[in-house]
Amino acid sequence: GENVEQHPSTLSVQEGDSAVIKCTYSDSASNYFPWYKQELGKRPQLIIDIRSNVGEKKDQRIAVTLNKTAKHFSLHITETQPEDSAVYFCAASNGGFGAGTTVTVRA
Amino acid sequence: NAGVTQTPKFQVLKTGQSMTLQCAQDMNHEYMSWYRQDPGMGLRLIHYSVGAGITDQGEVPNGYNVSRSTTEDFPLRLLSAAPSQTSVYFCASSSRKGNQPQHFGDGTRLSIL
Numbered sequence: 744g745e746n747v748e749q750h751p752s753t754l755s756v757q758e759g760d761s762a763v764i765k766c767t768y769s770d771s772a773s774n775y776f777p778w779y780k781q782e783l784g785k786r787p788q789l790i791i792d793i794r795s796n797v798g799e800k801k802d803q804r805i806a807v808t809l810n811k812t813a814k815h816f817s818l819h820i821t822e823t824q825p826e827d828s829a830v831y832f833c834a835a836s837n838g839g840f841g842a843g844t845t846v847t848v849r850a
Numbered sequence: 851n852a853g854v855t856q857t858p859k860f861q862v863l864k865t866g867q868s869m870t871l872q873c874a875q876d877m878n879h880e881y882m883s884w885y886r887q888d889p890g891m892g893l894r895l896i897h898y899s900v901g902a903g904i905t906d907q908g909e910v911p912n913g914y915n916v917s918r919s920t921t922e923d924f925p926l927r928l929l930s931a932a933p934s935q936t937s938v939y940f941c942a943s944s945s946r947k948g949n950q951p952q953h954f955g956d957g958t959r960l961s962i963l
Contacts, residue, residue, distance in 0.1 A: 836950065
């Protein structure tokens with residue numbers, strides 16, 4: 744699959760603060776960008792996705808933005824809660840996943 | 851609706867043994883895939899299938915075989931287990947063509963001694 748870079752690899756935030764994870768991709772033909780959440784010992788779960796004809800998508804406290812020109816997309820979590828603690832993965836079309844971001848929400 | 855079902859959940863093998871990881875989905879999804887997950891390396895695609903009778907290699911296919919005789923089932927076979935294949939294996943499915951999973955199974959934790 745194509746190369747997908749994900750940053751940061753770890754992120755610690757105070758409860759109530761926002762968390763932002765950024766991914767970049769190399770293939771400009773990519774047109775679909777999902778995000779997954781994986782809690783410790785569990786399966787990855789699709790939490791939000793965005794298609795290349797849309798610049799932003801929101802679902803309650805999470806949102807994803809896409810910049811096709813710069814070839815990067817980001818996950819934004821607002822008003823973080825302890826249950827947001829997990830590993831988050833981004834992916835782009837053709838099967839490439841980012842290496843993951845471990846998010847820890849401090850109470 | 852069970853989604854994606856993987857068996858077994860845990861397995862320990864000796865080097866050189868072969869085994870098959872089972873995966874089944876009941877959502878009539880055309881696209882199915884196998885990933886391995888290793889610490890710090892995210893999810894790496896082993897093999898995938900866009901429909902019954904069609905399979906293709908992913909990023910790390912060596913040492914693994916797959917078949918897709920029905921829409922529902924997509925087994926992964928380890929031909930001759932090696933310690934480097936110790937990992938957590940996830941099967942996934944999707945109704946869309948774009949190779950991105952919508953649903954994952956619970957995973958199989960495989961240890962090769």
